[in-house]
Amino acid sequence: MRRLPVYFLLDTSGSMHGEPIQALNNALTTMINTLRTDAQALDSLWVSIITFDREIKELVPLTELPSFQLPEITCPQSGPTHTGKALEVLESKFNIEVKKGSATQKGDWKPLLFLFTDGKPSDLQLYRQMIPKIKALNFGAIVCCAAGNLADDSLLKELTNDVVHLDSADNTTLRQFFKWVSETIEQGNKSQGTGEKVALPPPPSEITVVI
Amino acid sequence: MSEIKQYIQTLLAQKNISVAKNRESIFEEFTKEEANIFAVNQIKDNQKMMLDKWVLKNRVSDIIDQQLIIPNATVGKPYEVYIDYSKAGMDDLAYTSFDDLGQFGLEYNEQLGTIKGIPTKSGEFKISMKFRVNGENEDSELNNKKVSLIINADPKSLWKNIPSDLDKDEIWKNVNYWKPDIDYDFKPLGDKHIVVASKRGRSHANVGSFRDDDFSFKHLEETGWSIVCVADGAGSASLSRLGSKLACEFVISYFEENFNSDIVTELDSLIKNRDQSQDDVKQKNLDLFIYNNLGKAAFFVHKGLQDYANKLERPLKDLHSTLIFALFKKYDFGYAILSFGVGDCPIGLVNKDLTEIQLMNWLDVGEFGGGTRFITMPEIFSSNKFPTRFGFKVVEDFSYLMLMTDGIYDPKFVVEANLEKIECWSAFLEDLHGDNESNIKVELIAKNENLPIQLSEWMDFWSSGNHDDRTLAIVF
Secondary structure, rough: OOOEEEEEEEEOOHHHOOOHHHHHHHHHHHHHHHOOOOHHHHHHEEEEEEEEEEOOEEOOOEEEHHHHHOOOOOOOOOOOOOOHHHHHHHHHHHHHHHHOOOEEEOOOOOOEEEEEEEOOOOOOOHHHHHHHHHHHHOOOOOEEEEEEEOHHHHHHHHHHHHOEEEEEOOHHHHHHHHHHHHHHHHOOOEEEEEOOOOOOOOOOOOOOEEE | OOHHHHHHHHHHHHOOOOHHHHHHHHHHHHHHHHHHHHHHHHHHHHHHHHHHHHHHHHHHHHHHHOOOOOOOOEEEOOOOEEEOOOOOOOOOOEEEOOHHHHHOOOOEOOOOOEEOOOOOOOEEEEEEEEEEEEEOOOOOOEEEEEEEEEOOOHHHOOOOOOOOOOOHHHHHHOOOOOOEEEEEEEEEEOEEEEEEEEEHHHHHOOOOOOEEEEEEEEEEOOOEEEEEEEEEEEEOOHHHHHHHHHHHHHHHHHHHHOOOOHHHHHHHHHHHHHHHHHOOOOOOOOEEEEEEHHHHHHHHHHHHHHHHHHHOOOOOHHEEEEEEEEEEEOOOOOOEEEEEEEEOOOOOEEEOOOOOOOEEEOOOOOOOOOEEEEOOOOHHHHOOHHHHHHEEEEEEOOOEEEEEEHHHHHHHHHHHHHHHOOOHHHHHHHHHHHOOOOOOOOOOOOOOOOOHHHHHHOOOOOOOOOOOHHHHHHHH
8 A cells, every 4th residue: 555654844942842832732633633534644644753953853753644643742941953953864764764666666655744943944054955855855745834933934945945934833823734734645645747746735824825 | 776765866856855964864764665665666657658658649640640652543443452561661550440441342451451342433532541559558549540542433434425426517517527436338349348447536535526537448340450448547637537538539539540441451461470470570560560550549649638738728737647558359360469558557468278467568657656657748759668668469369458547456466566477467366256355256258247337346345545546447
């Protein structure tokens, strides 16, 4: 059977402390519960959660949705945002976990990447070094979500065309965002021409698409 | 010094009371008085009891706060897990029970530490683990820990089957290029028969969208050639249902119009001569003929789709579809089979005594699932692999010529390499003949009037993660 691998890179740096991290936990729980009732997702979705602050943690390795359990995501009270290092970890996980098609192996659906951040990379040089490498992995879609006024949309734009901006990381906004993420995931397993990207569904009004 | 004396001394010291030198003997007496010994012992016992109680209480709270992971269950799927308490750092549990598991169809075995059963209800639940730790009295009240238990729904129960034309009229159908969710046919084809069924996949049925697969076939009476086509519209293209339908129609119309007697006479003679000698030049001529004529047919389809897209003022990629077709004709020495394919749908030719399989085409399989090539992509015609998209075979006879979309090939053959293994085709044939979960038998004989229905029912087979449209055409 074909798997749809979906990677979440979540910013857990100091600025997320307090209400934002709580809202992120709530929104992710709601999203996973929604996906759990989606026939297609339950049958093909595999989810990985990687968090980044000063440290990069693989909170959940790529796991099929039926067995997936979302742990509580926590963050330190302060500290830098190592987005570049997170992309580096992602690249190595991707190379181990994602199955490419061959005459003897069923390939996965094109993986999707969702990066959520409320700041800008503290390790900018590494971040920029990683961009071409991440692009070369050939994700079906890379969606970056910048939340709050400290997030830098233009730096995210260097990684992908699909950057959305949330005015704040509160409960309602994050829930809307992750609802849209789950709709995007549901688009992820369709046959397409080699090299084509997954089409994103129209985002809800809470989300500003950064042009 | 006795423990009692030491205790009283410490007590006095704590209160800043010192025993004067001249009172030491009286103090000595005091510490030996029975009532005082009793009192000290009682205090010590009480203190110990309190300490122990606090340690226990603390431990119980630790256990309540610690995470205990119970693996997720799925409705209808036999479930048996061992709860590894020691891994969770709970080695000191003296007693455990989960009383509310019964409502989910599960049962806890305290001796074995297992939860077992067939879950009946889906959702995310907080269940109570009642427990006692070592050191607690056997009759003490049980402690209560909330543990989460996730029971997934039975994936089969989540799939909906929404007709694509629900509450729609004929005008809507025309405007939206509607096609039936299920289509099948069964007819003689030349001196053989064809049965074909095409079904909308569960992923489409779930959201009420259209079937993207299509098929067509035709026997050209005048020339003796028969054509079978199967096409699979791209899930990501908005009008792919139309693309696959047009592709199948265009193939038939191309051969109807262009496979005239001159061309067929030439082809017949090339095939007959080829059969009589192993001459390289003749073989090359034949290859060239096939390349030219089938290549033209493929390009005719591409061009036809391009024109159609222009007419609709839509980009050609909206009509993305894979396409496979095969032509066969009976000669006095046997059958000649020609084929063309673009995309990930295989054409298999099974010999008369079911001992050999000839895969007529190679598949366009990308490094990721769903990535393939379509007849609508101009680059396939300029690629140096284009000439390899054609197949040719002469056989004395064959048992089955099969064309299928990836909706069948993915679950039944899984990977491309298996398409060249006769054991995989034997298993596939046995599956068709009734060796399957639903015990549905497809009796592939000409006089079986129920054949298309049988094939269509067989196609409902369950395969986790494989919910694409399914089309299978069998010539026999």
